[in-house]
Amino acid sequence: MIVKACISGLSRLLIIPTSLLTIAIGATYSAVAQNKLYNPVALPPSNEVRDQLTENDIPTGQGGFARDYLVKFTKGDNVAIDLTSDSFDAMVMLLAADGTTISENDDGPDGTTNSLLFTRIKATGTYVVRVRAFGETGVGNFRLKVTRLRPA
Structure with a gap:
């Protein structure tokens, strides 16, 4: 026992x-x-990429997917982020390093479902440009271009 x-x-x-x-x-x-x-891709030196949003990308929690790109900005930069796609309703977001949303745009001024985002950078650092489809679904080819605007 x-x-x-x-x-x-x-x-x-x-x-x-x-x-x-x-x-x-x-x-x-x-x-x-x-x-x-989670492994965001650095935006190439041309600041332009042609890529594809797929169901293997980051789930948004709303039924869609997103793809992230890293880009470095300097305080005071004025930037234009242009996202175009014939495959899905394009939405672009600019996120700070901590994940907070700086700015976002769903539809550009041309009346299409492409996105064009203008913003001024308030702090030097690395940011995330997020490409996603608006709404629950949407995958396919896209073109992303980030332009630093210069005064005339």
């Missing part, structure tokens, strides 16, 4: 460290997996 009680107590002691080890490994794996999942 004493041996049975000791074995029962020992198995309880082993379950707790094993459970903690499992939790620690799971949390580490999750953190590594999250880092691999």
Whole structure:
């Protein structure tokens, strides 16, 4: 009876460290997996890209998908971000490094579903330009161009 009680107590002691080890490994794996999942692409030096929005991109939580591009701006830059697509209703967003939305645009001034965003940068740093479809669905080819506007 004493041996049975000791074995029962020992198995309880082993379950707790094993459970903690499992939790620690799971949390580490999750953190590594999250880092691999989100990997925004640096905008090329031309500040223009032709790409494709797919169902393998970032889920927006609203049924659609998004693709992110990194771009560096300097305080005081005036920028125009032009997003065009014949495949989906284009929406462009400018996000700060912490993920907050600086500005966004769904439809450009030409009456189409393309997007044109004008903004002035308030702080030097790396920003995210997010390409997405307006609404729940939309994938396909697009062209993104970022222009730093110069005074005349």
